[in-house]
Amino acid sequence: MSNIIDKIFANSTKFIAFGILLLVAWIFTVLFEHSLESIEAFGFNFITEDKWAPNLEKFGALPAIYGSVISTFLAMVLAVPLAIGVAIFLSEIAHAKLKAPVGVSIELLAAIPSVIYGMWGLFYFVPIVRDIFGGIGISMLTAGIVLSIMILPFMAAVTRDAMNTTPDILKESAYALGGTKWDVVKDIIIPYAKAGIIGSFILALGRAIGETMAVTFVMGNVHKISTDLTEPATSIPVTLANEFAEADSGLYYSSLFELSLLLLVISFTIISIAKFYFLRRKRIGQ
Amino acid sequence: MATIVDITEEKALKVKDFEFMYAGADAPSVKKLNMPIAKHSITALIGPSGCGKTTLLRSFNRMHDLYPGNKYSGEILFKERNILNPKEDLIKLRIQIGMIFQKPTAFPMSIFDNVAYGLRLQGLKNKTELQGRVEKALQDAAIWNEVKDRLKHDANGLSGGQQQRLCIARAVAVEPEILLFDEPTSALDPISTAGIEELIVELRERVSIIIVTHNMQQAARVSDYTGFMYLGELVELGRTEEIFVTPKERLTEEYITGKFG
Numbered sequence: 001m002s003n004i005i006d007k008i009f010a011n012s013t014k015f016i017a018f019g020i021l022l023l024v025a026w027i028f029t030v031l032f033e034h035s036l037e038s039i040e041a042f043g044f045n046f047i048t049e050d051k052w053a054p055n056l057e058k059f060g061a062l063p064a065i066y067g068s069v070i071s072t073f074l075a076m077v078l079a080v081p082l083a084i085g086v087a088i089f090l091s092e093i094a095h096a097k098l099k100a101p102v103g104v105s106i107e108l109l110a111a112i113p114s115v116i117y118g119m120w121g122l123f124y125f126v127p128i129v130r131d132i133f134g135g136i137g138i139s140m141l142t143a144g145i146v147l148s149i150m151i152l153p154f155m156a157a158v159t160r161d162a163m164n165t166t167p168d169i170l171k172e173s174a175y176a177l178g179g180t181k182w183d184v185v186k187d188i189i190i191p192y193a194k195a196g197i198i199g200s201f202i203l204a205l206g207r208a209i210g211e212t213m214a215v216t217f218v219m220g221n222v223h224k225i226s227t228d229l230t231e232p233a234t235s236i237p238v239t240l241a242n243e244f245a246e247a248d249s250g251l252y253y254s255s256l257f258e259l260s261l262l263l264l265v266i267s268f269t270i271i272s273i274a275k276f277y278f279l280r281r282k283r284i285g286q
Numbered sequence: 287m288a289t290i291v292d293i294t295e296e297k298a299l300k301v302k303d304f305e306f307m308y309a310g311a312d313a314p315s316v317k318k319l320n321m322p323i324a325k326h327s328i329t330a331l332i333g334p335s336g337c338g339k340t341t342l343l344r345s346f347n348r349m350h351d352l353y354p355g356n357k358y359s360g361e362i363l364f365k366e367r368n369i370l371n372p373k374e375d376l377i378k379l380r381i382q383i384g385m386i387f388q389k390p391t392a393f394p395m396s397i398f399d400n401v402a403y404g405l406r407l408q409g410l411k412n413k414t415e416l417q418g419r420v421e422k423a424l425q426d427a428a429i430w431n432e433v434k435d436r437l438k439h440d441a442n443g444l445s446g447g448q449q450q451r452l453c454i455a456r457a458v459a460v461e462p463e464i465l466l467f468d469e470p471t472s473a474l475d476p477i478s479t480a481g482i483e484e485l486i487v488e489l490r491e492r493v494s495i496i497i498v499t500h501n502m503q504q505a506a507r508v509s510d511y512t513g514f515m516y517l518g519e520l521v522e523l524g525r526t527e528e529i530f531v532t533p534k535e536r537l538t539e540e541y542i543t544g545k546f547g
């Protein structure tokens with residue numbers, strides 16, 4: 001009897017796993033099909049062309065790609081050091097009484113829906129950025145800051161978890177040689193947890209690059225490549241969110257699909273690198 | 287009161303009325319313990335699991351201070367100063383009193399960097415001197431021949447026994463006066479165990495050694511003095527052959543003849 005149940009269970013899980021793979025393939029196919037018109041029209045120029053002019057039927061993805069890359073890069077530059085700092089504080093410095101409440105609040109922050117970060121960014125961050133850095137406040141910089149705030153809790157929580165996997169006995173061994181807390185953090189804990197930390201950063205990067213709602217409000221959807229970070233800009237998901245409803249020609253529509261196909265490929269690549277390269281189950285030395 | 291043999295050698299440590307209670311515990315794990323530790327000899331601590339051997343050992347380098355809320359009182363004299371003094375410089379203390387753990391604890395770095403670690407912490411940067419000290423430490427730990435061609439390799443690639451000797455090399459590299467071993471062979475196979483025991487005996491010439499072991503044969507093989515602990519107290523401390531042949535306390539005799547444990 002239990003044999004049969006085991007078999008049913010094994011087969012149904014197999015079926016579900018296979019179904020998920022099929023789903024991914026299906027999404028991919030649909031996006032690709034809808035992108036065909038644009039791929040045929042622009043070929044490789046789609047990603048190197050910097051003009052996005054729907055009224056002229058000209059679609060170049062470079063400004064959106066540029067915006068995705070720069071806003072994500074900004075977010076990472078701002079969030080990485082903070083996340084490491086918060087994680088070190090939570091795993092090594094904070095008093096036990098502080099660890100739990102601060103840790104839980106950070107996990108709560110990580111659970112806030114991104115649209116809320118977007119609204120909050122629009123009403124509170126846009127004016128602040130405008131006052132401090134000039135411009136209209138709706139800008140690449142604001143997007144980067146809002147994104148960094150959005151990914152920070154996740155990064156900090158996962159980095160802390162990775163640091164907490166360092167065996168006490170390993171830390172004690174370094175203390176036993178006359179190490180200070182700082183020595184132990186930088187020489188033992190961070191190297192030990194390195195793969196997990198980098199993996200979490202890459203997952204956060206994947207999240208930032210595909211993030212839509214948090215940045216749609218604050219980026220401006222302007223298809224222009226500018227080195228001035230206080231200028232409005234756009235990103236792949238921001239373009240998609242803003243323009244699908246108004247796509248009035250087949251080519252416009254198809255170009256948007258090709259953008260989403262690009263985003264999917266980028267996200268898949270990033271997540272795969274994180275999963276297969278950094279987040280593999282670690283061989284424990286002892 | 288415990289039966290404590292007269293130790294003719296100089297003392298490496300003197301434990302006086304030492305009492306230790308873990309954070310949140312309702313009874314002390316070490317109770318009013320008095321114990322001299324002879325210099326340049328090997329003192330084994332034996333006793334049934336949970337009797338406080340590890341707790342006592344980790345007091346000698348103030349390891350317990352890494353965790354908040356533990357309470358201790360009494361004195362542990364090292365070079366006539368009480369190392370339990372809150373003003374004690376723990377960094378210096380831990381350089382002078384090294385520790386080897388129950389499991390090998392190779393750091394996530396190369397073999398060379400593992401051994402150089404303590405020296406670098408002290409600010410030693412000179413390459414030739416570092417190289418010399420690392421080589422000497424590895425020789426002292428009888429592992430030089432096995433690793434000399436792969437000093438740059440990750441230390442976690444070594445076998446368990448090799449890693450444990452690497453940890454000993456790392457500890458002797460900073461030239462401590464006392465080395466504390468907490469069941470250093472409990473995770474090792476018999477051959478590696480024999481190697482580590484031999485090494486410990488050789489180290490005695492230069493350092494005073496305290497070794498916790500749950501293995502009475504090990505205590506008999508390596509140590510000069512043996513202390514038998516029970517329920518947080520020292521029952522008897524004597525010359526090892528006397529403890530195992532003619533113990534003075536009935537409890538000690540019962541333990542070494544296997545009546546409990």
Ligand SMILES: Nc1ncnc2c1ncn2[C@@H]1O[C@H](COP(=O)(O)OP(=O)(O)O)[C@@H](O)[C@H]1O
Pocket residue numbers: 308309311315333334335336337338339340341342
């Ligand atoms: N971190 C701790 N917190 C509370 N109690 C502990 C802790 N570590 C050990 N103890 C208790 O202290 C006593 C002595 O433990 P220990 O020194 O580890 O014994 P041994 O090394 O002789 O086996 C035991 O009763 C154990 O349960």
Ligand SMILES: [Mg+2]
Pocket residue numbers: 339340341498
């Ligand atoms: Mg123990």
